[in-house]
Amino acid sequence: MQCLLCPSEGDFGPPVAKPSARVSSSQLLCSAAASSPISRRTIDCPQPIIVLSASLTSTPNKSAKNCSTSCLLQYPAVSATMAKRIAAVLIDLSGTIHIEDAIIPGAIEALKRLRATQVKIKFVTNTTKESKHVLHERLKRIGFSIDSEEIFTSLTAARQLIDQRNLRPLMLIADAAKEDFSGVCYENENSVLVGLAPEHFNYERLTTAFRLLLDGAPLIAIHKARYYKRGDGLALGPGAFVSGLEYSSGCKAEVVGKPEAAFFHSALQDLGCTPAQAVMIGDDVQDDVCGAMKAGLAGILVKTGKYRPGDESHAELSPSHVAEDFPQAVDFIINNLLQS
């Protein structure tokens, strides 16, 4: 067991906590760290924290909100517990390695460094404003070396669901994304599919969807992002419109993209890895990081794209690690999580 605040091992006064046990924060400090001012604040923290020394470590931030900020200083311990087990990295796209046609500085070189480690890589995205083919072409055009098979999109997951249930959806998705739904029947609609579709989010179209929902049609949300990062700033995501339809119709949407656990598990299935062997990097603390952590992966938050200061403090779970950007996240993985 490792000290919360330093690399020391052992030398703990209280009994060593069992993996997954709920213990007091003072049980996580070696005797040296326990005497430091900052750790005294940790010791004084009135809230228990959860330690999963055999798997993931996370702090429910609902507890942490009532504590001093030093409660969140468990990141180094999280790093230690994640070490030796990472075999796959899931990477968000928009806001993490690019924003529209702009590359996050250093992202291309960082991806090359990550590929050189032989770790398995999958790009997982909720992007619904363009098809997987168009997205792949964009990534290649701006300089990324990525195979189409490496991209797992929520559009693909939605298409699978439509086919499985023989749905004939009213499509509130961008025209540029409809390529991924070729062959789907749109006549006599029996469901509503919502993605990011600025050109369809108007009163009459939403009212048509609302009436279908009142008649019992299922509401399928490709994702429920509250907002996303556009070249000119933050912009409304489909979540605002999905929630509006839920509110007015009284129905509950079925979400197929991030942060649903099934989405992360499907992406990992292609790589032959378990959630415990994987880490997710993303700019959305809720959909990327918390979603992945709830699905059993580790989660690294990057401070680019839609990130806003304090996101990590207000989220449901504390990220496993917070990095300035994608290159720093990659360096953290290479230096801490790939050791044998």
Ligand SMILES: [Mg+2]
């Ligand atoms: Mg993103």
